[in-house]
Amino acid sequence: MKDKRFILMSELMDLSNEIIWRNKPELEAALKGYTLNEIEVIEHIALIPQANVTKLAAASFMTRGAISKLTKKLLEKSIIERYQTPENKKEIYFRLTKEGEKIRKIHTDLHQRFLERDQEVFTPMTEEEYDTIFRFIGRYRHHLQKTK
Structure with missing residues (x-):
């Protein structure tokens, strides 16, 4: 076996x-014209407070060099913009532009549609089943982070 x-x-x-x-x-x-990695970075910029290259690399499991290339492309497409805070003129952060927000909304709406399409899988699940799956995923992710 x-x-x-x-x-x-x-x-x-x-x-x-x-x-x-x-x-x-x-x-x-x-999302024609955008790679899956670009969409992932857009999503992370929307969710991470004061998103910078280091935070985006950690969240996306990519190198800082890869994130720098992706953010450069997104800046050129006017999907994101860079900014600095008055407290820290050295660090560069990213936020979505209005166009970036539109792209993120399309992405979010698609995921909602996928959840609705697959609803029959989730409807019969109990809280205990969810908790068991979340515990397993949490333990596994914790293990992977420890063994970096």
């Missing part, structure tokens, strides 16, 4: 890949 850990990890990877494969055409059509 196969190791249950192996089976679980295979199932999680397959599920993740299947979700991406299923959603990708709709995401690409609605």
Whole structure:
């Protein structure tokens, strides 16, 4: 019999890949001209207070160099803008422009549509099932962060 850990990890990877494969055409059509990495950075800039290259790299699991390239592209597309605070003239932060907010809204609306499409999977789930899944994910992420 196969190791249950192996089976679980295979199932999680397959599920993740299947979700991406299923959603990708709709995401690409609605967000034409933007890469998935750019969309991820837009999302993080919206959610992280005083988002800078270091915070974005950590949140996206990318290098600071990769984030610098992505933010440069987004600046050129007028999706984000840079700013500094009066307290810290050295550090550069990013925020969304109005156009960036529009792109983020399209992305958020798509994810809401995906949740509605998949509602039949979530409706029968109990609080206990959610808690078990969240505990497992939390333990695994904590383990990965410890072993960096």
